[in-house]
Amino acid sequence: xxxxxxxxxxxxxxxxxxxxxxxxxxxxxxxxxxxxxxxxxxxxxxxxxxxxxxxxxxxxxxxxxxxxxxxxxxxxxxxxxxxxxxxxxxxxxxxxxxxxxxxxxxxxxxxxxx
Numbered sequence: 001x002x003x004x005x006x007x008x009x010x011x012x013x014x015x016x017x018x019x020x021x022x023x024x025x026x027x028x029x030x031x032x033x034x035x036x037x038x039x040x041x042x043x044x045x046x047x048x049x050x051x052x053x054x055x056x057x058x059x060x061x062x063x064x065x066x067x068x069x070x071x072x073x074x075x076x077x078x079x080x081x082x083x084x085x086x087x088x089x090x091x092x093x094x095x096x097x098x099x100x101x102x103x104x105x106x107x108x109x110x111x112x113x114x
Contacts, residue, residue: 009042012037016034
């Protein structure tokens, strides 16, 4: 779907450039061509074609609110979001201090400017 969108935007951009470079054309006409032939129809098309994904995301959030983000994502992006609610489930210490203590002493030193 996105390949078609990109191709159509390219065609409309070339139409706009031809109109702006034409002796009878104007830059305002080129901008109107780009908006009325490119942005407006494509935004409507993308909105209509995205209806199914929005519906799936809404149903997923009604079933389990914590999994709504991962259910609506394309394949391959779920790994970026663990969904466990924990910021880091790696099991290693979060600081250089023994026992993984946190606090002011666990912060990395800040280099002072001279």
